[in-house]
Amino acid sequence: MMRPCGSPKVLEQRRHRSIALLKEGYTPVEVARRDRRSVRRWNAAYRKQGEVGIQARPTPGRPPALDAKGKKRLEKILLKGAKAAGFATDLWTCPRVAQVIWDRFEVDYHVDHIGRLLHGLGFSPQKPTRRAIERDEDEIQRWVKEDWPRVKKTLRA
Structure with a gap:
C-alpha cells in the first residue's frame, strides 16, 4: 500500500476529521469517498487507543x-x-x-x-x-x- 500524499501533520488532521465524521453518523464509505478500509482502520485504532491511536508517528528509518x-x-x-x-x-x-x-x-x-x-x-x-x-x-x-x-x-x- 502506498503512503498517501501530505505531511504527517496533515495526515493526522485527516484522521481526526474522519473520526469526527464517523461520530456524526456518517458511514465509512461516505467519510472515505475512496477506500473505506483506511477509515475502518483509523476508527479501530481510535476505539482501541483513543487519540494516541490516530496521532502521527515519527517516520521510521x-x-x-x-x-x-x-x-x-x-x-x-x-x-x-x-x-x-x-x-x-x-x-x-x-x-x-x-x-x-x-x-x-x-x-x-x-x-x-x-x-x-x-x-x-x-x-x-x-x-x-x-x-x-x-x-x-x-x-x-x-x-x-x-x-x-x-x-x-x-x-x-
Whole structure:
C-alpha cells in the first residue's frame, strides 16, 4: 500500500476529521469517498487507543548523520564561500562540500549524496559564467558609453 500524499501533520488532521465524521453518523464509505478500509482502520485504532491511536508517528528509518543544527552550521559555511573554507577558488563542488563536512563535523557523506543534501538546504546547481582572462572591464564600459550609442543608431536607420 502506498503512503498517501501530505505531511504527517496533515495526515493526522485527516484522521481526526474522519473520526469526527464517523461520530456524526456518517458511514465509512461516505467519510472515505475512496477506500473505506483506511477509515475502518483509523476508527479501530481510535476505539482501541483513543487519540494516541490516530496521532502521527515519527517516520521510521535511519536518522540523518548531520542533525538540524549541523545543517544550519553547514549552510552558514557554504554562504561564506569556498575561499573562506580554505579552497583556492570560490566555487563549491560536491567533493569540496563533502570534504568540509568531514573536516568540520567528522561525518562521511558520499559525494553522490551531497547534491541531495544541498537541495534539502535550498541550494541549486549553479555554474559560473566563463569569462576571458584578457577581459578588460574599463574598456567594455568605455565601449558601452561611446561606441554603442553610435552603433545602435545606425542599426535603426
